[in-house]
Amino acid sequence: xxxxMAILAFLEDRPAHGFALKQRYDGLLGHERELKSGxxxxxxxxxxxxxxxxxxxxxxxEGPDRRVYAITDSGVAELEHWLRTPxxxxxxxxxxxxxxxxxxxxxxEAGPLLEEQRAVYLKRMRQLTAARHDGxxxxxxxxxxxxxxxxxxxxxxxxxAARMSDVASRIHGRAEGMP
Amino acid sequence: MSAVLSGHGLGLAFxxxxxxxxxxxxxxxxxxxxxxxxxxxxxxxxxxxxAGLLRPDAGSVELDGRRIDHLADRERxxxxxxxxxxxxQLGDLVPELTVxxxxxLPLRLTGVARRLARSQAMEILADLAVADVAARRxxxxxxxxxxxxxxxxxxxxxxxxxxxxxxxxSLDTVTGELVLEAFVRAARAVGTAVLLVxxxxxxxxxxxxxxxxxxxxxxxxxxxx
Ligand SMILES: Nc1ncnc2c1ncn2[C@@H]1O[C@H](COP(=O)(O)OP(=O)(O)O)[C@@H](O)[C@H]1O
Ligand SMILES: [Mg+2]
Numbered sequence: 001x002x003x004x005m006a007i008l009a010f011l012e013d014r015p016a017h018g019f020a021l022k023q024r025y026d027g028l029l030g031h032e033r034e035l036k037s038g039x040x041x042x043x044x045x046x047x048x049x050x051x052x053x054x055x056x057x058x059x060x061x062e063g064p065d066r067r068v069y070a071i072t073d074s075g076v077a078e079l080e081h082w083l084r085t086p087x088x089x090x091x092x093x094x095x096x097x098x099x100x101x102x103x104x105x106x107x108x109e110a111g112p113l114l115e116e117q118r119a120v121y122l123k124r125m126r127q128l129t130a131a132r133h134d135g136x137x138x139x140x141x142x143x144x145x146x147x148x149x150x151x152x153x154x155x156x157x158x159x160x161a162a163r164m165s166d167v168a169s170r171i172h173g174r175a176e177g178m179p
Numbered sequence: 180m181s182a183v184l185s186g187h188g189l190g191l192a193f194x195x196x197x198x199x200x201x202x203x204x205x206x207x208x209x210x211x212x213x214x215x216x217x218x219x220x221x222x223x224x225x226x227x228x229x230a231g232l233l234r235p236d237a238g239s240v241e242l243d244g245r246r247i248d249h250l251a252d253r254e255r256x257x258x259x260x261x262x263x264x265x266x267x268q269l270g271d272l273v274p275e276l277t278v279x280x281x282x283x284l285p286l287r288l289t290g291v292a293r294r295l296a297r298s299q300a301m302e303i304l305a306d307l308a309v310a311d312v313a314a315r316r317x318x319x320x321x322x323x324x325x326x327x328x329x330x331x332x333x334x335x336x337x338x339x340x341x342x343x344x345x346x347x348x349s350l351d352t353v354t355g356e357l358v359l360e361a362f363v364r365a366a367r368a369v370g371t372a373v374l375l376v377x378x379x380x381x382x383x384x385x386x387x388x389x390x391x392x393x394x395x396x397x398x399x400x401x402x403x404x
Contacts, residue, residue, distance in 0.1 A: 125384040147381060154380040 003035065004043050008052060008071055008079040015056055017066035018044055031142055044069060052078055096153070100160060104171045110164055118157050125150045183208045183243060183372050184340045186229055190237030198224045199235070199395045206340065206372040211362060213383035214376045216392035222376045223268055225392065226342050229374065230265060231255040242340075260288055264333030264371075266343040270325055272317045278328045279304065279313035285336040303331045306364075307357050322349045330358050337369045344376045352381070359385045 003025070010016060010024050018040045026034045047053040052075035059066045071079075096117055103110045128143045128150075135143065160167070182205035189202040198221050206212055216222050227233040229240055231247055240248040247258060259265075264285070272281045279300050286296035304310045307327040312320045317328070326349050333341050341362065347355035359382065365371040375386055383389050391398040 122380060122384065122389070125380060126386075129381075129384040147384070151379075151381050 002029070003039060004047060004052075005079060005082050007040070007043055007047065008075050011053055011069055011071040012076055012079060015068050015070040017059055017068050019066065021069075028138055031139075047075065051075075096157075100167075101171065104164075104168045110168075111161060114157050114161050114164075118154060121150050121154050121157075125154075181244065182206055182241075184229060184374075185241050186225070186235075186238060187241070188238035189225070189228055189235045189240070191224060191228060191233065191235050197395055199228065202238070202392075202395070202397055204229070204374075204390055204397070206374060208339070208372050209366045209370040210388075211366055211373040211375060211386040213386035213389040214374060214392060215378065215380075215383050215389050218378065220392040221395040222392055223344055224395075226344050226374065226376055230263060230342050231259060260285065261336075262339045264336070264338040264341040266326075266329045266333045266341070266346040268344040268348065268376075270322075270329055272325055272329055272332070274317045277314055277316055278309065278320060278324070281317060281328055282313075282331045282335050285332060285338075289336065291336075300331065300335055303335050303361070304328070306361055307331055308354070323351075323354060326350060327354070327358060330361060334361060334365050334371070337365070338371060341365065341371055341373045342376075343373065345378070346375070347377070347379075347382055355382065 006025050006029060007021055010021050016024070018037070021044075022035050022037055022040045025040075044053065048055065048069070051072055053069045053071055055067050056070045057068045059068050096114075099113055100110045103113055125147055128147050132140050132143050185203075185205035187203055189199050189204075190197070191199040202221075202225060204212075204214075204225070214222050214225065224233065228235050228248075231240065231250075235248060238248075239246050242258065242262065247255060250258070265271075272278075273284070276284075279297065282300040282304060283296040286299060287293070291299075301310060301313060304313050304327075307330060309320075309324050309327045309331070312324050317325055320328070326346065330343070330346055333343065343362070346362075347358050350358065362371075362373045362375065363385065366373055373386075375382065377383055
């Protein structure tokens with residue numbers, strides 16, 4: 001979903017050819033995952049078919065000719081709609097939650113696995129914090145996003161550790177068919 | 180590298196309650212170490228013992244390899260003034276003075292000339308984005324501004340050791356980072372060792388390592404391999 005929307009945003013800023021779009025995507029949003037050229041061209045073809053972009057000129061230069069694209073009014077409307085539609089708050093407890101429950105069900109302690117996970121998260125957070133001093137402001141914003149999520153995970157680990165004995169007795173109550 | 184400040188086998192009880200038990204901790208020059216732990220785990224008490232404000236019942240505190248926990252009060256105050264910077268959890272700026280007068284204090288008390296003290300104090304207040312309230316009395320600034328003034332005062336005389344108790348506790352994330360950046364700068368530029376007490380992982384992630392306290396004991400770190 002974000003690749004077509006990124007292309008629309010770049011084109012609203014200024015018309016461009018496929019290769020320039022790929023470079024801009026990689027520079028701003030790539031973060032360890034570059035866009036494949038094939039995906040750029042197939043996305044451009046789809047956007048044009050749907051009337052969201054159009055070819056405006058052929059740029060001639062060294063190497064193959066390059067088609068330059070621009071955004072259409074429907075393209076602008078589509079981008080505006082996507083940007084302004086908040087996504088649902090649908091975070092579900094993840095694998096760590098499952099591991100904690102299953103550790104307790106199987107009669108183990110969950111404390112050690114929480115502590116090990118915590119160490120991994122803290123280590124990653126420290127790496128991200130250190131990297132913030134090097135990157136530019138966009139990289140920094142991406143790092144901040146991950147740091148904020150790690151912070152939430154660590155807070156959950158703290159809560160889970162504090163409530164572990166209550167949770168354990170509840171789970172064993174359930175397993176034995178008690179309310 | 181040898182530690183600038185270290186505590187060995189520290190123990191302390193308030194009446195029947197053991198608050199610190201056999202705590203070992205060491206800080207190298209230029210190192211930032213986070214002390215993490217739940218409320219009541221003994222973080223502030225440890226800091227006060229290392230600072231020489233509380234005498235431990237057991238163990239010793241060394242500065243540059245020299246024992247300081249059994250020095251006379253006057254000698255300890257002198258050391259605190261010259262070699263340490265403190266940011267206390269409850270704040271302890273002098274309310275009758277302005278913000279900048281508070282920050283100048285460690286310099287003025289050690290004989291630095293008025294003009295030089297003023298310019299160094301203003302420089303660090305600017306780093307912490309509170310230069311605009313420098314001329315106000317402490318009770319006329321916000322809690323977050325007072326906290327940054329306390330950080331400025333702790334760093335202004337380029338101490339060997341800074342002991343900071345929840346120094347970002349009343350700051351938002353962005354302003355808190357100004358404080359953490361100031362610690363990093365001090366550590367890199369003049370080799371200040373920083374002990375950073377916090378209960379927030381985000382803040383701890385600015386340190387190069389962490390020491391975790393639980394019920395007054397140091398918890399062995401989990402392996403991360
Ligand atoms: N002056 C004191 N007298 C008695 N008990 C104290 C005193 N100061 C702290 N404590 C107790 O010592 C324990 C550790 O306190 P503290 O070091 O302030 O913890 P933290 O800073 O980690 O929240 C707490 O149980 C606290 O109630
Ligand atoms: Mg405390």
